[in-house]
Amino acid sequence: MSGKDSSTATPTPRPRQTRSIRTRARLLEAAASVVRADGVTGMTLERVAETAGVSKGGLLYHFGSKRELVLAMVDETLASAGDDLEQLAARDPGPGAFARAYLDYVRSGERSESDEAASVFAAATLEPDGLASAGATFGAWQERLRTDDGVDDTVALLARVVGDGLWLIDLFGLAPPDQAGRAAVCDLVTSMLDSAEQ
Amino acid sequence: MSGKDSSTATPTPRPRQTRSIRTRARLLEAAASVVRADGVTGMTLERVAETAGVSKGGLLYHFGSKRELVLAMVDETLASAGDDLEQLAARDPGPGAFARAYLDYVRSGERSESDEAASVFAAATLEPDGLASAGATFGAWQERLRTDDGVDDTVALLARVVGDGLWLIDLFGLAPPDQAGRAAVCDLVTSMLDSAEQ
DNA sequence: GAAACTGTACCGTCCGGACGGTTTCTTATT
DNA sequence: AATAAGAAACCGTCCGGACGGTACAGTTTC
Numbered sequence: 494m495s496g497k498d499s500s501t502a503t504p505t506p507r508p509r510q511t512r513s514i515r516t517r518a519r520l521l522e523a524a525a526s527v528v529r530a531d532g533v534t535g536m537t538l539e540r541v542a543e544t545a546g547v548s549k550g551g552l553l554y555h556f557g558s559k560r561e562l563v564l565a566m567v568d569e570t571l572a573s574a575g576d577d578l579e580q581l582a583a584r585d586p587g588p589g590a591f592a593r594a595y596l597d598y599v600r601s602g603e604r605s606e607s608d609e610a611a612s613v614f615a616a617a618t619l620e621p622d623g624l625a626s627a628g629a630t631f632g633a634w635q636e637r638l639r640t641d642d643g644v645d646d647t648v649a650l651l652a653r654v655v656g657d658g659l660w661l662i663d664l665f666g667l668a669p670p671d672q673a674g675r676a677a678v679c680d681l682v683t684s685m686l687d688s689a690e691q
Numbered sequence: 692m693s694g695k696d697s698s699t700a701t702p703t704p705r706p707r708q709t710r711s712i713r714t715r716a717r718l719l720e721a722a723a724s725v726v727r728a729d730g731v732t733g734m735t736l737e738r739v740a741e742t743a744g745v746s747k748g749g750l751l752y753h754f755g756s757k758r759e760l761v762l763a764m765v766d767e768t769l770a771s772a773g774d775d776l777e778q779l780a781a782r783d784p785g786p787g788a789f790a791r792a793y794l795d796y797v798r799s800g801e802r803s804e805s806d807e808a809a810s811v812f813a814a815a816t817l818e819p820d821g822l823a824s825a826g827a828t829f830g831a832w833q834e835r836l837r838t839d840d841g842v843d844d845t846v847a848l849l850a851r852v853v854g855d856g857l858w859l860i861d862l863f864g865l866a867p868p869d870q871a872g873r874a875a876v877c878d879l880v881t882s883m884l885d886s887a888e889q
Numbered sequence: 890g891a892a893a894c895t896g897t898a899c900c901g902t903c904c905g906g907a908c909g910g911t912t913t914c915t916t917a918t919t
Numbered sequence: 920a921a922t923a924a925g926a927a928a929c930c931g932t933c934c935g936g937a938c939g940g941t942a943c944a945g946t947t948t949c
Contacts, residue, residue: 513893531819532821533731533817534817534818537939538939539937548894548895549896550896550897550942551893551894553940553941555893559938614863620730620732621729624863627865628863628866631860631865632866635866647872647879650872650876651880653868654853654856654857654860654876655852655853657859658852658853659852661855661856661863662856665826665859667825668826668827668830668833670833670851677845677848678845678852681849735903735905736905737903737905745930746929746931747905747906747931748907749928749929751905751907752929752930753929755906757904757905757906
C-alpha cells in the first residue's frame, strides 16, 4: 500500500501509538498476503499472526475477532483506493476530473495493489455482508461522479462502469486485456468525457 | 423437493434414468443456495447435502471432494451463461452480433441467475485457482468478440469491459446503477458498435 | 504504570473425507 | 419369464484434526 499520508504528518510524533498502528498495518498486510498465497480457507488467525511476526494473542488484541479483521481489510483497502483517487483528481482541474482519475487509476493495470485488493475482496466473501461497506463506497463514488463533474450523466456512468469493470477484471484475473487495449479504451472514454461536457 | 405424486396405479411413474444427473444438478443448485444464505464459510458438505435432500455420502459419490464441487459450480455457471450468450447472438445476424448479445445480457440487470452466479463466484474463492477456468472462459469470449465481429477492436473491447463491469457490479452488489442508467450506457455502446463497423 | 504485546494451555465445535453397508437399476443367462 | 449377477446410486456413521475464540499470567516498551 502506498500514499497513505493524506495530510501533513503530526509535528509531534507519537511513539506510543506508532508501534500499535504499525503492527496493525502489518497484520492487515499479512492477512492479504496469506489469502493470496493460500486462498481464503488458508487464512487462519494463527497463520496471519505468524506471517506478521505477531502472536495470536497479539492479533486478537488488535482485532477482537476474525470478522473484525476481515471488515477492517475491506475498509482499509477501499480507503486507500479512495485516497489515491482523490489525489489523482486533485491535480486535474476542470470538469470531469474525478471521472478521468477513475479511468487513470485503472489504465495501466499495475499489478502490485491489484493483487492485494483481490485478496481482500476474496476475504470479504467470508462474511455474508462483508461487501456491504464496499457497496456503500462504490455508491458514493458514483454519486461523486454524477454530481461533482460537469459531464453528461450517461457518459459519467460509462466511465464508472468501465473503471469498475477493468478493476474487477484485474482483481479476479478474468483474462485482463493487454496494456494497449486498456489504454485505448480508457482514451476513448476520456475523449467522450471531454466532448460531452455541458 | 417432493413433486406431484398423481400416479395411482402405475408403480413406475418416473423414468429413473436421469436420476444421477438430476441429483447432481440438485446438489449444484443447493450448494449455490447455501452459499447465498450462509456465506462461503457456511457451505459445508453436510449442509449442501441436506439442502439437496441427499446424504453426505451421496454427495461425495458425485463429487469426490469439496474442491470438485466448487469447480463444478464454476464450470456449470459459466457454461450456462455461455449458452445464453450464444442463443442471444444467434438470433441477431450481422456484424457485432456477439458484442450486442454481450450487452443485452446485462442490460436489464434483472437476471435471477445473477444471485446464483454471485454465490458461485464467492465459492470459487475457496480454492486458490478456483477462478482459473473462469479466466479462460472470459478470455475465449474476448477473443470471440475481437475476431468474430466486424467491429473496431477498441469498441469491441469497450463492449466487453462494460458488459463484464455491469455483470460484476451486479454480482457483488457494488451499488448497481438504476435501470435507466444501465440501459442508456448499453445503448450508447451499442450505437458505437453499429457506427464503428468496418 | 499503562499500553502493547508474548506464550501457552485449553475448550467446544465442526469439517472433510473414508468406509462399509444398502437399495435400485441394468444386463446376461437360462 | 425368471433370476442371478453386478454395477450404479446412495445411506449413515465415525474419526483425526484444525479452527476460532477464551483466559490469563508474564514481559517489554514508553
